[in-house]
Amino acid sequence: MTTTLTPDLAAQFARIALGHVTREYPHKLDHVLNGPEDARTPSQLHPIFHGSFDWHSCVHGYWMLLTLRRLYPDAPFAEEVVALADRMLTEDKVGAELAYLDREYSGGFERPYGWAWLLALHGEAARHQDRDWGANLEPLAREFAARFKLFLPKQGYPIRTGTHYNTAFALVLAHGWAMEHDADLTGLIAERAGFYYGMDKDCQAWEPGGDEFLSSAMIEALIMRIVLGKPDFAGWYSGFLPRIDIGDPPSLFTPAAPSDRSDGKIAHLDGCNLARAWCWRGIADALPEDLQGIADDLAERHIAASLPHVQGDYMGEHWLASFAVLALTAGAAEDQGR
Template sequence: MGALNADTASQMARIALGHVAREYPHKLDHVLLRDEDARTPGDLHPVFFGSFDWHSCVHGWWSLLTLSRLFPNIAEAAEIERLADATFTAEKLAAERAYLDRPLSTGFERPYGWAWLLMLHLEAERHGDKGWGSGMEPLARAFADRFRAYLPILTYPIRAGTHFNTAFALFLALQWGERFDTALAGLIRERASAWFCGDRDAQAWEPSGDDFLSPTLTEALLMSSVLPPGEFASWFAEFLPRLDQKEPATLFAPATVSDRSDGKIAHLDGLNISRAWCWRELGHPQFAENHLEAALPHLSGDYMGEHWLQSFALLALLSGT
């Protein structure tokens, strides 16, 4: 599965179809205020109830819509369309939107799920004849509003290699903002510049034990979208000044995954894939291949990785096309 072609797309689609409508096991991001709040994932989230957790279901759907658009003749495309039509209904999407108005929901899926929902909406809009994008727009706008409220009060960026990473969320959200909300795109650029423009000589103290993102490379990826090309080249040369010596060495060595049945340790397969994605996007594909070779064979086989890794593999393979 080293190249994005029809066979690879079909394999990926089968993986995602196997989990976006699989309700259990499930890990909720849900605050209970009373007994009646104890409800099933499908009752709380009639659209994004699968894939072990809400955000993985969102980017599982992003994968499916992306694959069906790029490869409309694969056997799975018709099943994807049927399932999307049954899932992205006005009533179900309205229930997802209404969930955001619950008390203590401000931090729901912040910021990772927010950003992936915007990416899903961006992809859904590319299927203009289906109406999925227009139906999803109120939900996307609600998350954009949350970004607008959140970014000005976030004094410090979050540099963890997990769902809370600021740079990753802003990189995805910026793509949506450039098409649908130029004010949000401007805010993202302003905050990213304030937080990251002064960074020099990154030490890359990674990976941590449950990283699936490289804080170092994800920051660089965001700045490649925020700065003009010439300014980015100068910034990047100072951010990783010993790139030609392959230092810091940790950025070039795939992480070891000791137990793929452990959901947190399995994150490290995602780290390898997301590093490959970043290296390719940053124009250094020669540093990506060993990371891909280490992780791509493990997209399925254990549900702790199977419910989400494929989306990151798709990001990485798309960056090579």
């Protein structure tokens, strides 16, 4: 039986996010002080994205809320999401978030994880054509798209660690946005993904690290599934993970086991399980038939390991539900991030 998003889970996730996207403290800033005048509170610096412990988690908290509103427009929580988004995703507040990016030393702000999630948020907001959210967020999305276009050609090597700096994850979300909004960025992402990963062979999948919330092996496979399409991906994948049929590498078959979910870094491992499930589901249709069942089973095992822990301690609660939604709504790879 395939575990999917249900109305009850959607309501649970919405309640979680509604409780934290405007919760200002505790907060971990990505902020360079150029002088004493820059010592300001999170909400003064970021009038929209000051909740959820950090900027990027707040961004994908809003992405999840808008996604759930689209999927369940008649749910009781949907009206609360609309009221919140109408209050927060305004032209003036987006303008203040955009102005923050003009500060000196802001070039590396939230690169690339937050960039990619902001594009995903705008892509989702644009689907809600009865509201102004997409139009209001578009200038901010265009700025981050421009930063991708400037940065990717000079990034000589992919970052493979399974944390916020991972290149493949950012490319997946950015590609989903670009397919609808920026043909030039779509082409650039395909070119860079091929450059970074096209020659990779016999992945050992030495993962996860102790604080990783992404599977470096599987997120690479997902971006290649997206940019190559089914026929070419099959050939690439047969060289990248050639022994999946015999359970090798074993690390990809074994869900991560967080030892302390109150530790923010160790709690990342629940995200790794959900992200692996998302990736397995995203590539399954392009695998040989004998491997598709393996992929489906692995997704289920990883979801089962961490779905019960989305709520509990704030160190996981402020972000994990977004990754659960990715896993539980995963479908065709071409739709990832959209």
